[in-house]
Amino acid sequence: MPDQLLFAIEVTLNGLMAGVLYALVALGFVLIFKASGIFNYAQGVMALFAALTLVGIMEGQVPFSHLINAIFGTDVHHFAWEVPALLAILLTMTVMVALAWLVNTLIFRHLVGQEPIILFMATIGLAYFLEGFGDIMWGSDIKTLDVGLPQGLNESIDEFTFNLFGYGFFIDNLDIVATIIAAILVAALVAFSQYTKQGRALRAVADDHQAALSVGISLSFIWVLVWSIAGFVALVAGIMWGAKSGVQFSLSLIALKALPVLMLGGFTSIPGAIVGGLIIGVGEKLFEFLVGPLVGGATENWFAYVLALIFLVFRPQGLFGEKIIERV
Amino acid sequence: MLYREAGDFKTSYKDDAQTFPIKFDRYRYYAVLLVGLAVVPFVINDYWVNAIFLPFLIYSIAAIGLNILVGYCGQVSLGTGGFMAVGAYGCYKLMTAFPEVNILFHVIAAGGITAIVGVLFGLPSLRIKGFYLAVATLAAQFFLVWLFNRVPWFYNYSASGQISAPERTLLGVNITGPNTEAWASYLFCLVLVFFCAWVARNLTRGSVGRRWMAIRDMDIAAEIIGVNPLTAKLSAFAVSSFFVGISGALFFSVYLGAVEVGEAFGIQKSFLVLFMIIIGGLGSIFGSFAGAAFMVLMPVLLKNTLVGTLGWPTDLAAHIEFMIVGGLIVTFLIAEPHGLAQLWRLTKEKLRLWPFPY
Numbered sequence: 001m002p003d004q005l006l007f008a009i010e011v012t013l014n015g016l017m018a019g020v021l022y023a024l025v026a027l028g029f030v031l032i033f034k035a036s037g038i039f040n041y042a043q044g045v046m047a048l049f050a051a052l053t054l055v056g057i058m059e060g061q062v063p064f065s066h067l068i069n070a071i072f073g074t075d076v077h078h079f080a081w082e083v084p085a086l087l088a089i090l091l092t093m094t095v096m097v098a099l100a101w102l103v104n105t106l107i108f109r110h111l112v113g114q115e116p117i118i119l120f121m122a123t124i125g126l127a128y129f130l131e132g133f134g135d136i137m138w139g140s141d142i143k144t145l146d147v148g149l150p151q152g153l154n155e156s157i158d159e160f161t162f163n164l165f166g167y168g169f170f171i172d173n174l175d176i177v178a179t180i181i182a183a184i185l186v187a188a189l190v191a192f193s194q195y196t197k198q199g200r201a202l203r204a205v206a207d208d209h210q211a212a213l214s215v216g217i218s219l220s221f222i223w224v225l226v227w228s229i230a231g232f233v234a235l236v237a238g239i240m241w242g243a244k245s246g247v248q249f250s251l252s253l254i255a256l257k258a259l260p261v262l263m264l265g266g267f268t269s270i271p272g273a274i275v276g277g278l279i280i281g282v283g284e285k286l287f288e289f290l291v292g293p294l295v296g297g298a299t300e301n302w303f304a305y306v307l308a309l310i311f312l313v314f315r316p317q318g319l320f321g322e323k324i325i326e327r328v
Numbered sequence: 329m330l331y332r333e334a335g336d337f338k339t340s341y342k343d344d345a346q347t348f349p350i351k352f353d354r355y356r357y358y359a360v361l362l363v364g365l366a367v368v369p370f371v372i373n374d375y376w377v378n379a380i381f382l383p384f385l386i387y388s389i390a391a392i393g394l395n396i397l398v399g400y401c402g403q404v405s406l407g408t409g410g411f412m413a414v415g416a417y418g419c420y421k422l423m424t425a426f427p428e429v430n431i432l433f434h435v436i437a438a439g440g441i442t443a444i445v446g447v448l449f450g451l452p453s454l455r456i457k458g459f460y461l462a463v464a465t466l467a468a469q470f471f472l473v474w475l476f477n478r479v480p481w482f483y484n485y486s487a488s489g490q491i492s493a494p495e496r497t498l499l500g501v502n503i504t505g506p507n508t509e510a511w512a513s514y515l516f517c518l519v520l521v522f523f524c525a526w527v528a529r530n531l532t533r534g535s536v537g538r539r540w541m542a543i544r545d546m547d548i549a550a551e552i553i554g555v556n557p558l559t560a561k562l563s564a565f566a567v568s569s570f571f572v573g574i575s576g577a578l579f580f581s582v583y584l585g586a587v588e589v590g591e592a593f594g595i596q597k598s599f600l601v602l603f604m605i606i607i608g609g610l611g612s613i614f615g616s617f618a619g620a621a622f623m624v625l626m627p628v629l630l631k632n633t634l635v636g637t638l639g640w641p642t643d644l645a646a647h648i649e650f651m652i653v654g655g656l657i658v659t660f661l662i663a664e665p666h667g668l669a670q671l672w673r674l675t676k677e678k679l680r681l682w683p684f685p686y
Contacts, residue, residue: 132650
C-alpha cells in the first residue's frame with residue numbers, strides 16, 4: 001500500500017480515539033440536557049474540577065492552602081499522607097455528588113421555568129465560579145495525574161501492522177483504554193436508564209416534567225441524581241484527559257469542543273453523542289492531515305465548529321436529535 | 329423633589345417623544361457630557377486613562393454592540409472577540425495601506441468591514457436559534473482568530489506575528505503610537521462612544537429597534553405581524569458588528585497599540601463582553617455602560633485591595649475574581665435578570681415620589 005494511504009489510515013484511527021474522548025464529555029451534556037433541559041456549559045470545568053480534586057486528594061494537598069497561607073502567613077501545603085488511587089476516586093465522587101446537590105439547590109431550583117438561554121448563561125457563570133474555586137482550592141499549577149493507566153506506544157499493534165504493511169501504526173495505549181472505558185460507561189448508562197427504577201424515573205422526567213411530578217417522582221431528587229451522574233462522567237473524562245495531557249486550565253476548553261459534537265449528533269441522543277464525537281475526531285484529524293499543510297496548519301481549532309455550523313444549516317436537530325417543533 | 333414630570337410641559341410631539349422626557353434627566357445628561365468633555369481631560373493622567381477610562385469607553389462600545397444583538401434582538405453571540413479582531417485587523421490594514429487618510433475614517437471603515445463579516449456569520453441565524461446559534465457563533469470566534477494568526481497578509485508579514493499601530497494624528501494631535509497624550513486618546517474614544525451610544529439609542533427607539541424586539545420576544549409571532557426576519561436579524565447582526573468592530577479597532581490602535589490576536593481577542597473576551605451586558609442589563613443602553621464600568625472597575629479594585637493592601641499573591645486575586653464574576657452572573661440571573669439597569673430604573677421610580685411616597 002502507498003505510504004500516504006497508510007498515514008491516512010493511522011490518522012483516522014487516532015482520530016477515532018480522540019473522538020471517543022470528545023464523546024465522553026458530550027455524554028455528560030446529553031444526560032443533563034435530556035433530564036432538565038439545561039445546556040450545561042460547565043461540563044468541561046466540572047471535568048477539570050474533578051481531575052484537580054482527584055490529584056489533590058491523591059497527593060494529600062491541603063485544600064485552600066494558598067488562601068490559608070495568604071491570610072495567616074503560614075506555610076502549609078501537603079498533609080503527610082498519600083491516598084491510593086481507588087480510594088481517591090471514591091472520595092472525589094463524593095465531592096462531585098456534594099457539588100451536584102449544591103448546584104441544584106443554590107442555582108437551578110431558583111431558575112425552574114426560565115428560558116433555556118438564561119439557563120445556559122447561568123451555567124457559564126457556574127463554569128467561571130468553579131474555575132476560580134478549583135484553582136483556589138488546589139492551586140493553578142499544571143499537575144500530572146497518574147492513576148496507573150497504561151500509556152505510550154502500543155507495541156503489539158505496532159508490530160502487527162509492521163508485519164502486515166511494512167509500517168507500524170502509532171496508537172497510544174491510553175487511547176485504547178479510554179475507548180474501552182467509554183464503551184463500558186455507555187453500556188452502563190443505557191442499562192441504568194432502561195432497567196432500574198431511578199433510570200426509568202429519569203426518562204419520565206426527560207419526557208414530561210409535569211406528568212412525572214403527577215405520578216410521584218421527586219424532581220429535585222432526579223435533578224441531583226442527573227448532576228451527580230454528569231459529575232461522574234466528568235470525573236471519568238477528567239481522568240482520561242488529565243492522564244493524557246496533564247491537569248491544567250486547557251482541560252476546561254474541551255467542553256467547547258464537545259459543543260459541535262452535540263450539534264452533529266443531536267442534543268437528546270446518547271448514541272448521537274458517540275457518533276458525533278467520532279465524526280468530529282476523525283474529521284478534524286483527517287482535515288488537518290490533508291488540507292492543514294496547504295493553509296498553514298492548526299485547523300483543529302476551528303474545523304469542528306465550522307463543520308457543525310454548515311451541518312446545522314441543513315439539519316438543525318442534528319443526526320439523531322428529535323425534530324424541533326415550534327408552537328405559537 | 330427635583331425629579332418630577334410635573335411642571336415640564338410638552339407642547340409638541342417632538343418634545344413628547346424625546347429621549348429624556350424628565351427635565352432633571354436632561355440636565356444630568358448635559359452635565360455628564362460637560363464633565364466628560366471639558367473637565368476630565370484636564371485632570372486625568374496616564375494611569376487613570378490606561379487603567380480605567382480607555383477600557384471603560386472601549387468596552388462600552390462593544391457592550392452596546394452586543395446588547396443590540398443579544399438584548400434587543402435575542403440572538404446570543406459568543407463571537408464578540410472574533411469580531412473585535414476583525415475591527416482591529418481591518419483598522420491595521422487600512423492604517424498601513426492609506427497612511428495619509430484620517431484615523432477617524434479608518435476606525436469607522438473598520439466597523440463597516442466588521443459589519444459585513446458579521447452579516448456573513450449571521451446568516452445561519454435564519455435557520456437556527458437559541459444556544460444552537462451561540463455555538464454557531466463560536467465558529468466565527470475560532471475561525472477568525474485562526475485566520476488572523478495564520479495568514480501573514482493580515483499582519484503584513486511581520487516576523488513576530490503581532491500587529492502594532494503606527495503613529496497617526498487627528499487635527500495635528502497624536503492619537504495612536506507611543507507619543508500620544510493621555511487626554512487625546514481619551515477624547516477620541518469619548519467622542520466615538522458618544523456617537524455610538526447616540527446612534528444605538530435612537531435606532532432602538534425607532535421602528536428598527538421595535539422589529540428587533542418583536543423578533544426577540546417571539547419570532548414566529550413577529551413574522552405573522554409583518555416583521556421580516558431576514559432583514560431584522562441581519563440588520564441586528566450588521567449594526568451590532570459595526571459597533572463591535574469600532575471597539576476592536578480602538579482597542580488595538582488607541583488602547584493597546586500592539587496586539588497578538590489569540591491573546592487579545594480570544595474566547596475570554598467574548599465572555600467578558602457577554603458578562604458586561606448580563607450584569608449591566610440586557611436590552612438597555614445604560615446597562616451596557618453600567619456593565620462595562622463594573623467589569624472594568626471590579627478587577628482594579630480587587631487587585632488594589634487584595635494585592636496592594638493585604639499583600640496577597642496576584643494569582644490568588646485573579647482566582648477570586650473568577651469566583652466573584654461567576655457568582656455575580658448567577659446571582660443576577662436569579663435575582664435581577666435585567667441587571668444593574670433595572671436597579672437604576674427602580675431607583676428612578678422611587679425618586680419620582682421621594683420624599684413623599686404616598
